Amino acid sequence: MSITIEDISKHLNISVSTVSKALNGYTDVSSKTKERVAMAARELGYQPSAAARNLRRQRTDKIGFVFNNSLMYIGDYFAEIIVGATSEAESQGNNIVLYTNEGDSPASLQKLVRTREVDGFVLVWNHVPAPIIDMLLAESVPFVILGRRVSHPAASFIAPDNYQGALQLMQHLYNLGHRRIGFTTRPSMAYTNEDRFNAYKDFLTQVDIPVDPDLIIETKIEPRSGYQAANRLLDLPDPPTAIFAFHDYVAIDAHQAILDRGLRIPHDVALAGFDGLRTSLITSPPITTVRQPLVEIGRASISALLTLMRQGNHAPIQQTLPVKLQVRQSTAG
Amino acid sequence: MSITIEDISKHLNISVSTVSKALNGYTDVSSKTKERVAMAARELGYQPSAAARNLRRQRTDKIGFVFNNSLMYIGDYFAEIIVGATSEAESQGNNIVLYTNEGDSPASLQKLVRTREVDGFVLVWNHVPAPIIDMLLAESVPFVILGRRVSHPAASFIAPDNYQGALQLMQHLYNLGHRRIGFTTRPSMAYTNEDRFNAYKDFLTQVDIPVDPDLIIETKIEPRSGYQAANRLLDLPDPPTAIFAFHDYVAIDAHQAILDRGLRIPHDVALAGFDGLRTSLITSPPITTVRQPLVEIGRASISALLTLMRQGNHAPIQQTLPVKLQVRQSTAG
């Protein structure tokens, strides 16, 4: 089959243990044999068997990246995170393994955990249910939640500052004179973007505007659902003068809906999204949004996870990364 | 540490081999002990150690997905492929491991191959150099090239029908009366999309239009390079009446350039892209494109690879998937 440590050992008439030590840079090996071993390894094209190593070291240098397929609808979002995550992982000698179907129940993820085929997990879900977190903690496997805060004190997460971002956006709309601002949210089942929604409500309360339930529309996960949401808002007897879509793709749907009604952006209706995906720049007019540092979020999540992995008793890492309001013509005009 | 097969064996006073056989559905185990073992396994929360299994079976049930980071600029492209690939892999009991830095040289990829940490590879590169293919064949590791044809008879690939797609697009533009059609290509170093370019040239030759080198502009990989390319075309003394961009993101750049010059699409200049990414639908006017079945390409590449993996002497799988012209307002108006 393939070259093993034993081949080198025979080749040089040296014991396997010495070869192993030489290869792994132990100090109790003469530099002469070290050289000989290195030479032979190169010559024979030796690479250690990952499986054997994993078994012996009880660790795989692999990180599980658990996400759900609905991310497909947000290609840019996913891609930027992956780029940040893979480059950080690889620079630290780890690789990323993708999993999409393990998030359904704690049980299926638990099975995966127990195979020990990866050393830790990054969870990329709209919502991470408490039972999942409890299970992971009980299994004492390192994990980091990416993209949203969770209230569990023992869980680590790397999240954008959704609250401040949404607050800034509301302030921006308010400064432009908007007083009736529509909000398209996600289905209430998933508590996702609670922060964005809370900021919406908190800001209105701050400036003494009552929160009008008519102005809050739930969208579905499916593409194009933002289209209907915008139409429902604009069908109101007293429609909003601005729409805050909970993420850019919904904003793009809304953009289409508004134009299809013959309205102008921002003259008749102002429009803003969230996330800062490249796509939001492409519409005409380009859409005001809140940029979250996705590559950095991907990178930081791996970095945090590796810290947790290397130091088993490390305190939870809970990091909120700053976001940035990007004013464009969909509101500024 | 964690529950092993030996724990079950002790728990039931049964030998480990019997437990293993029971767990793996061998026929020479009494159904009674099978039940007892299954019960105990569930009770103890047993999951087989992936590392031990991998070592013994000489196989990991993992697939390496090797891509380069420039795909970040095309998030939708990457995401759709990943979705198709992961779902197919998982439905067949495999998982995908991501690698981004191994493509630089045959040597670095060879190192990875020899660790045997994955059973096969999908290569997602603009261009796969011949030395890499030769190396992979020499290592006799199963691999599939995704997204483009290669001429090597022993290499497997799953690719969209770039040639036919580009031909259809040219025919469409020709039917609309366009006779001077600009083409933005990639840097010549990477032979990527040779097929699209060849179709462009072949079509023109077919209809007796000389291929004008002025109408062929190289773009860089970086974002926004399509902007300059379009401007160079439109600066020509005899500018094209239509532009065929080699992929959608370049088309989107060109779209911007055209509008910035105060020209109308398609009235003054018609514009078409390639790939059928969702983003091409978002501009106004939406851009005519050739849709390639990305999810299916991802799926099929894994499916092909698994076939090769399971049948070591299987003939190379070379599959060209049909694409579809999507006429939109950037040409049709």
Add this chain to the structure above:
DNA sequence: TTGTAAGCGTTATCAT
């Protein structure tokens, strides 16, 4: 039908 034992390729402990 069940059990014994070898082996997968490493790393790490303990002698030498």
Add this chain to the structure above:
DNA sequence: ATGATAACGCTTACAA
């Protein structure tokens, strides 16, 4: 400085 050997947790001849 080097080597013999056990162990990691599983699968699979082979024996009983």
